[in-house]
Amino acid sequence: MSDEKTPLSEEEIEAALGEVPGWRRDGNEITRTYGIRYHGGVAMVVHVADVERLVGHHADIDLRWGTVRFGITTHDAGHRLTAADFDLARRIDEIATAHQAEPFDA
Numbered sequence: 001m002s003d004e005k006t007p008l009s010e011e012e013i014e015a016a017l018g019e020v021p022g023w024r025r026d027g028n029e030i031t032r033t034y035g036i037r038y039h040g041g042v043a044m045v046v047h048v049a050d051v052e053r054l055v056g057h058h059a060d061i062d063l064r065w066g067t068v069r070f071g072i073t074t075h076d077a078g079h080r081l082t083a084a085d086f087d088l089a090r091r092i093d094e095i096a097t098a099h100q101a102e103p104f105d106a
């Protein structure tokens with residue numbers, strides 16, 4: 001029985017990517033950048049960090065004026081993609097909506 005931190009197969013990764021439109025695969029991580037007004041990203045990052053604390057999974061976060069970029073992989077699985085990464089991506093998308101963050105194509 002695979003747990004949340006079992007490396008996904010290529011087929012499973014492709015299927016999971018289809019569930020999180022807006023996220024892109026970059027090697028062994030998934031990434032997404034949001035646009036947000038002024039420095040609203042600070043509050044969004046605090047909210048994401050609190051949820052990360054609860055789920056025990058943490059993205060790399062690049063916080064700038066007007067944008068926030070997230071990169072997620074599973075260190076415990078040798079920096080491979082796992083279900084935990086896609087679960088966190090969905091949670092970040094929900095938080096982004098609450099903070100009125102917009103898709104941002106760098």
Ligand SMILES: C[C@H](O)[C@H](O)[C@H]1CNC2=NC(N)=NC(=O)C2=N1
Pocket residue numbers: 056057058059072073074075076077
């Ligand atoms: C012990 C602790 O829960 C683990 O090291 C967690 C912490 N947060 C994590 N975050 C991410 N992105 N990958 C991990 O493998 C991971 N492992």
